[in-house]
Amino acid sequence: MIRTNITIGLFGFGVVGQGLHAVLERTPGLRARIGRIAVKDRNKARSLPAELFTFDKQDLLDDPSLDVIVELIDNADEAYIIVKQALLNGKAVVTANKKMLAEHLPELIELQRSTGTPLLYEAAACASLPVIRNLEEYYDTDLLDSVEGIINGSTNYILTAMNRDGQPYADALAKAQRLGFAESNPALDVEGLDARNKLVLLLAHAFGLVTGPEELLAVGIDCLSPLATAYAREQGLAIKLVAEARRLPNGIIAAAVLPTLVAPSHELANVHDEFNGLVTQSGFADRQFFLGRGAGAFPTASAVLSDLSALTYGYRYEYKKIQQNAHLSLAPDAAEVDVLVTFEDEANVPDESDFTVVHEQLRSAQRGNYLIGTIGLGQLARATWLRLPGVCVVRLACPLRAASQAVGARPAIETELVNEISR
Incomplete structure (x- = not known):
């Protein structure tokens, strides 16, 4: 599905989450904005208005106004729960959590197929290097x-x-x-x-x-x-x-x-x-x-930004090589x-x-x-x-x-x- 505007539900507002917010502010042409942010620490000072934050993940996962979930937390088990539920709820997902992906990749590939909902993770491979999409598209055949x-x-x-x-x-x-x-x-x-x-x-x-x-x-x-x-x-x-x-x-x-x-x-x-x-x-x-x-707030955020841009024109991984190279x-x-x-x-x-x-x-x-x-x-x-x-x-x-x-x-x-x- 092609999206002209993206409203993001963001999980995590650490180094990469703050980097993403900064690059979105400097990329108005993408027409993407953060609608809500879920965080864990209730006592940590935040640079954004308090009403933007929540401590309940369901506030993002069940919000119909949020069409894309961006997952940037450091807990792989919790990230899996978030990503799985988001896909089942029909929300596109962008994640940088390579541990979660590696441990659950077969199930997540099947979830994408059965729900028709994209999961993109360029930032999980090599931060700023556009590796996944090149392997997926440039080396297609x-x-x-x-x-x-x-x-x-x-x-x-x-x-x-x-x-x-x-x-x-x-x-x-x-x-x-x-x-x-x-x-x-x-x-x-x-x-x-x-x-x-x-x-x-x-x-x-x-x-x-x-x-x-x-x-x-x-x-x-x-x-x-x-x-x-x-x-x-x-x-x-x-x-x-x-x-x-x-x-x-x-x-x-x-x-x-x-x-x-x-x-x-x-x-x-x-x-x-x-x-x-x-x-x-x-x-x-x-x-x-x-x-x-391969590390740092802006390099990783740039890969997340690229995935968000790809979602605006309906991009998803097709995993064609799984069938080609069975x-x-x-x-x-x-x-x-x-x-x-x-x-x-x-x-x-x-x-x-x-x-x-x-x-x-x-x-x-x-x-x-x-x-x-x-x-x-x-x-x-x-x-x-x-x-x-x-x-x-x-x-x-x-x-x-x-x-x-x-x-x-x-x-x-x-x-x-x-x-x-x-x-």
Whole structure:
């Protein structure tokens, strides 16, 4: 349904909600206004008139004058209740809640189909980057081979501070928290879970593969070791938290979130601070690169604004690739990856039998312990040593690939690495 005017019921008036209000004030051509705002904190001072606010979600969900619900709260469970009821009530929804979407995507896709009501979520993927709609529309019939990217601005800010500025992890995290790029409890970001939720959305729109976040391996940056960062410096590489989804032969998709060594020639090597970057590889359009801010009030609000604009001309996601690519499946046991594993002591040593090939290793109380090997993606996810204290896993600078395409031995690094560590 085409809308010439939009009256918004807004849930949440935090950083992004206030950013949305500001950009709407500066975009009169959209003909959209906020009719009511639902908030939780009764004691917080507000910059807008008190009569605009309510503490009862039903005041928005049951109000026939509000035709679009914009959900910008940080509680995924409550967001799910709001979004589901809004769709059932026939109200279009715009949301930025990637955790809620990732955990309920199959049901929400079916709700859109059964109610005929659109749910848009460009802001949930990469903030200001127009990723979802491009995957949905521009690559509508172009066979995508892969998408890989830095899709969490908080971790990228931390890694930039560590790599470019030489800050220890704890100091970089503290600074990110002071600047508002990381939450007071940063686990969702630094453990790779936020990027994993976004990867669920990218899989649906890039390949038509609908899966849950628990099906994807996610390793964060919270366990990075000095040995791994020294190896990256010695090799002239940058460590980035990279989410990748790749089409393999025989209708298989491999996908994971891993700290990854990125070569200077790679587009993602130059994505710094809170920026996001996404590289697509396709059969016809070849290689394309998206770059933009992945965090902050205005970048996220700009994506919400774009979705509101799309609603004015009746836009909705069609999910055509779900029908086109019904033969695709997620099969981590059919994919493998090359990794550097560092570990602090013999109690946490990786099980060599988990690896397809062990290319090299060193165990030294003075020099540190590491292993470089090729391992199946599924086996890595199941490895009992993966989450042990003192264990760090970093993907080497090569893509996910089919298990039959193991690469040869890696260059020896012991002498250079030891020299770097001893400095």
